[in-house]
Amino acid sequence: MKASPTTKVVVVSAALGLAQASAAQGLKFAAHSDLVVLSATAVDRNGRPVRDLVAEELRIFDEGRPQRIVHFSTGREAAARMLLLVDASGSMNGKLKTTSSQMTAVQLMAALEANDEVALAGFDSHYFGVVRFTRDRKAIEQGFTELAPFGTTALHDALDQAASDLATHGEGRRAVVVITDGIDTASSKTPDEVIAHSRALDVPIYTISVLSPIDDPHSSLFTGRERPSAATRGTEVLARYAEMSGGAAFMISDFRGLREAAETISGELKHQYRLGYDPPAGPAHFRRVEVRSTRKGVVVRTRSGYLPPS
Numbered sequence: 057m058k059a060s061p062t063t064k065v066v067v068v069s070a071a072l073g074l075a076q077a078s079a080a081q082g083l084k085f086a087a088h089s090d091l092v093v094l095s096a097t098a099v100d101r102n103g104r105p106v107r108d109l110v111a112e113e114l115r116i117f118d119e120g121r122p123q124r125i126v127h128f129s130t131g132r133e134a135a136a137r138m139l140l141l142v143d144a145s146g147s148m149n150g151k152l153k154t155t156s157s158q159m160t161a162v163q164l165m166a167a168l169e170a171n172d173e174v175a176l177a178g179f180d181s182h183y184f185g186v187v188r189f190t191r192d193r194k195a196i197e198q199g200f201t202e203l204a205p206f207g208t209t210a211l212h213d214a215l216d217q218a219a220s221d222l223a224t225h226g227e228g229r230r231a232v233v234v235i236t237d238g239i240d241t242a243s244s245k246t247p248d249e250v251i252a253h254s255r256a257l258d259v260p261i262y263t264i265s266v267l268s269p270i271d272d273p274h275s276s277l278f279t280g281r282e283r284p285s286a287a288t289r290g291t292e293v294l295a296r297y298a299e300m301s302g303g304a305a306f307m308i309s310d311f312r313g314l315r316e317a318a319e320t321i322s323g324e325l326k327h328q329y330r331l332g333y334d335p336p337a338g339p340a341h342f343r344r345v346e347v348r349s350t351r352k353g354v355v356v357r358t359r360s361g362y363l364p365p366s
Contacts, residue, residue, distance in 0.1 A: 090365070091127060091332040092118075093227070095260050095302055096347050096358040097324045105327040106354050114356065116333050117346045127332030136172040136229035136325050137189060138164065140196070141218045142203055143236035144178040148266070149205035156266045156314060157235045158200045163318030164233065165193045169326065176200075177221075179214035180207035181242045189225070211236055211290075212243035215261065215297065216250040223257040229328040231303060233262045233321060238290025247293050251300045252342075255359045260303040260328075262321045263294035267309045302358040331358075340364050 094116070098106040111128035142157050165174055176187040176199040187199040211234075218232045232254075254261055291307055298305035304324070306317035331347065342363050347356040 090335070092335045092345070092362055092364075093127070093258055094331045094345065094347060094358045095230070095258055096329040096331055096356050097260075097302065097327070098329065098349060098354050098356045099324075100355075101353045103320070105323045106349075106351070107327045109329065109349060109351065109354070111331075113350050113354075114329075114331065115348045115350065116331060117348070118333070118336055119343050120346075121336065123333040123336070125331055125333055127330070129330045130327075134228040136168065136231075136328070137175070137222065137225060138168070138172065138230070138325060139175045139177060139218055139222045139232045140164070141183075141214060141232055141234040141236075142176065142178050142200070143180075143209065143211070143234075143266075144203040144205055145180040145207055145209035145241075146205050147209055147237050147239050147241075153237060153266045154203075154205065156308065157203075158197070159311070160235055160264055160266075160308070160314050160318055161196060161200070163315055164322055165196060167319055167322030172325075177214075177218060178203045179210060180205075181210050183210070183214040183217040208242035209236075209240050210242040210244070211238070211240040212245045212247055212250050214243075216245055216253055219250075219254040219257050219259040219261065219301075222259050227330065229325055229330075231260045231262055231321070231325050231328075233264065234294075235264045235266060236290075236294075237267065238263075238265045238294050240290065240293075247296060251297060252363070254297070254301045255361055256363050258359055258362075259301060260359070261297045261301040262303040263298050263305045264314075264317055265291045265294055265305070265307045267291070267307055300360045302360075304357075335362075335364050338364075 098109055100106055111125050114125060116123045116125060140161055148154060173189040173191055174196050175189040176196050177183060177185050186202050187195050215234060222230055222232055295305040308314045308317055342361055344361045347358045349356050
């Protein structure tokens with residue numbers, strides 16, 4: 057049974073924490089502690105991950121000015137960590153939504169490598185840990201029994217906490233995957249505040265909006281063109297989270313969409329690049345970042361910028 061709001065753990069660093077030995081498996085940036093580090097995903101024209109880029113095929117631009125790459129690593133050099141953040145608010149109280157959430161998690165985990173780690177957290181009006189990082193997929197599946205839909209939805213606050221929590225667990229391939237209907241009713245933070253924070257932390261956010269067919273623009277039953285529903289408007293906000301953090305956004309209303317989203321996310325996480333460069337001198341204001349590939353037809357996604365230390 058799901059814990060009441062008064063017994064939930066709102067801050068879950070301990071609940072999701074890794075042992076010191078596990079944290080040590082992350083990539084180390086020994087040369088400089090002030091590098092700008094970017095998680096990057098490269099895809100071809102068909103959206104398939106590009107697995108074999110080398111540093112010489114990548115270019116980093118900070119406010120439009122080229123920068124020298126001083127650190128480069130490929131996805132397979134360390135285990136990945138995926139934090140599943142699942143909407144457990146009252147708006148998810150429906151068989152389609154709850155079943156889709158669990159099936160999405162199962163599909164995601166099936167596509168990961170055996171040594172990759174997954175954690176499970178939930179949220180309604182608060183963010184709470186369910187299962188700490190583990191390689192035990194059955195433990196994650198069992199954790200879904202604690203996610204009985206209840207209460208209001210503080211989606212933006214939960215995403216902010218999830219990004220912060222994942223960022224404390226060392227370097228390496230990582231991502232937050234949020235499964236929700238996209239409707240926020242109780243957050244104290246705004247989307248812009250959370251987006252700015254996730255970019256600073258270099259945590260890619262993947263969003264999966266679980267919708268009914270009438271709210272899914274890809275469905276023949278979609279009715280939201282003239283009068284967008286709250287769910288439709290919510291997916292637009294989630295798409296901004298994904299774009300600005302270097303992740304991707306998905307809308308699902310059937311099993312095919314669910315499977316495609318899971319395969320895409322796990323495939324990108326498997327082949328996530330890590331790039332580092334020395335930030336140029338200048339005022340401590342937000343700086344736009346872009347990563348490009350010299351290989352024809354390849355698009356590179358990463359966070360849209362960073363805030364240098366003052």
